[in-house]
Amino acid sequence: MTGFYLHVPFCHERCPFCDYYSVSHMPPKWSDRYTDAIIKQLDGVPKEVDTLYAGGGTPLCLGVSNWKRLVSYLPKARERTIELNPEDIKPENMPVLENFTRLSIGVQSFSDNVLSVLKRSKVGFSTLLDLKTQWQISVDLLIGVPRQTREDVKRDILSVVALGIPHISVYPLEIHEGTPFWSVYKDWDWDDADLMLEIEQFLTERGYEHYEISNYARPGYQCLHNKIYWHDEDYYALGPSAAGYVGGVRYKWISNIRHYIESIEQNKEPPYEEYEEMSLVDQLSEYAIMNLRLLQEGIRRQDVENRFGPSAWDTLVKQANGNTFLSVSDSSIKVSNWLFFNRAAESFV
């Protein structure tokens, strides 16, 4: 499969915990120029892919009229996901959303005290129920937020299940250097592993598959686009800071909107922030680490041999040898305790 990722680097307000590249309070002209630039750059992207994902930033910050201009240039794809923030869910945005099959909503929490720490607004239950009628819905939930109680978390999980949302991503809050949270919560050391296991148990008992470290889905609702990443397959990417992986080359566009747009306006490619032609050894290493994130599938022997040849499997088995966080069978290598994924992955680094 092949994917396409579009990074929209605009936000109404920067969230204090987020370290993805985006800018806020730009003059509206910037979103117009950005749209023009992307339309121009889309020439170099296949017309048809399997999955398309618009993330950010806040994709809807681009504005309805720009989206209307943009959609006809985007590659065709059977799964089309767009990320949404609570404040994006309003009638005038509906025509944009109609171009997508799947909405990934940054709910984070339903608890007011947690949302106030995160400086985020709330999504109503009824809103989610409405959206569910037309789209595949995924929600993001944060755990390990300062002042968040275990009860807050359990209520959030219960709510999502009760609403029948088929896909849930659960992330412990990460405190990144350079964010406003860093200065306040630098030493925040949340390690409630028990809660993470309780969430897993609760969701799997209710028919969700824990298919990736941080992702749960009902059968048939796994995110195909993200699975391209974890299967280490090819994906194109556009937008400042967006990263792609095509034909063994990893690249990342410069994380600077002005630089990015101006290059394209001058009919040049924007500069890469990173560009690496991966050696086969590195490709195998990343392949192993990424596939290992898929808790049920793991690293599959058949796939390894198809892609890297028969000796590659032996290489991986040898590297896995002695690592108690891995379970190796004749047909796959999986993590034995997902809470220690890093220890498991170490064998392949």
Added chain:
Amino acid sequence: MSDKSKIRNFSIIAHIDHGKSTLADRFLELSGLVRREKLQKQMLDSMDLERERGITIKSHPVRLTIGDYIFNLIDTPGHVDFSYEVSRSLAACEGAVLLVDATQGVEAQTVAHAYKAMEHNLTIVPVINKIDLPSADIESTKSAMAQLLGKDDIEPVLVSAKDGTGVDELIQRLINEIPAPSGNEDGPLQALVFDAFYDNYKGVVSVVRIFNGEIKAGDLIKFWSGGTVSEVIEVGVFELKMVPVEKLTAGDVGYVAANIRDIREVPVGDTMTLASQPSDNPIPGFSPMKPMVFASMYPTENEDFERLRESLKKLQLNDAALTFEPENSQAFGPGFRCGFLGLLHMDIVRERLEREFDLDLILTSPNVEYHVLTRAGDYLEIRNPADFPDFSEVELVEEPFIRGTVVVPSAYLGNVIQLCENRRGKMVQMDYISQDRVLLKYDLPFSEIITDFYDQLKSMTRGYASFDYEHIGFREADVDKIEVFINGRKLDAITLLVPKEEVMRSARSVALNLKRTIPKQLVEVVIQVKAGGKIVARETVKPLRKDVLAKCYGGDVSRKKKLLEKQKAGKKRMRQFNQVDIPQEAFLSVLKADSDS
């Protein structure tokens, strides 16, 4: 081979950063050995590490021909760890340039080295450097130098080593003031060996100053202290490279290669003489260099032990001050107890082993040597605190002391005195060397210096204090042993000897520092510190409950992989003990006596 009256043998003595290497570079240009544009900064510092750290570690002589004269410039190291080598260099000279930075004035090393030069009865040519800088204070620098040299008035040469001002005048002063070497070409050979190094082709090369007689290839030589007779293969002088010459005669500085393969067979400080016609007596040498600081070294993987041994051997070829002997730690298995001149020396050895020999090492906290007299009447030299006998058997303990020289602006005098007193120091001298600068001399236990003394001194004087020391022998000590237990098992690689009155405080800070530096593990880590037979401090490191990168999508792959790589690399600098990974920092943290909470 040379006309003795046209030879001048001299060193430059200076505080670190006062411009010694830059001045040496000007001499090199004047001699035509290098042209300015070709000059690599600090030409004489040949090891990469020396250039990186901006200090001279090994002394290198260089022979400069300027006009009719031959100048043998015998460089001296700039760090106190290697001050022993300063004496060696000075022993080969008739004179010394005392170089002081006009913007800094007389500093601790200036004082220490000037005294050494006076002890060697050298003619001292005072030089004030950096006179081109606006902050140069020539008058007060001059009066401080006069005071240091015990004279009412001096006439220093004013130079700017950077732009070359005054260097010609300095050359003239060296010619006029430094005596030509005395000695007799026809007498029996007396050559002072003041350095030695290993050369892949020539074997051990002795760096010598010929005091009497002559030496040439084919001569059979021996050392005064004994040893076998060897045949001289080549003699020569140092320009920037080694240049063979027919013979070296009285007054010359040069090298002798005599097909010796082991550097320990060339006793630096000894006198080389002819086997057939030995001299009546040796040149007064200097006491052999002794390691003063000891630490254990373990490979992070046991299988690297032999490779570590081989690597240490290779380093020792060129570093006679480095000692090592195998030891077996209950905790870590085989390793080496190594002896170093000081902390910098230790640091350099570790860095070279890691860089040049690609070894991952754990180095324990350094300690000094203790002399112990037991009740049974045995005398022990303890270089590893873990070997310290039970205190009930101890009659007397001695530890090494140093005499420290501190030069500090008077505004910070109080801080320095307080620091020295806290470190069990005894003041022996306090003098104003200028209106606002004070020279302090303190006798201090060396063990107090190898902790963070220098860092503390620098931080409480905003970097204005300078420090130098010399070893003054052993004095009685009142110490107690601190031992560390990790999950109930003794970690013998962390054993400390501390002054008795400090035991409780040290034990607590050791426990706390270990808690801070040992990362969370899969199991709970209980740290116990034992002193006087009792557990006196305890900390726990809670177990690691998860170690997982939660988010990893297409945009994160490279970044997340780097994180995993970093995590894995971090493990390389840890050593497993009792199922607990102990990082290198943990070993060094125990020396930070004062914990801030």
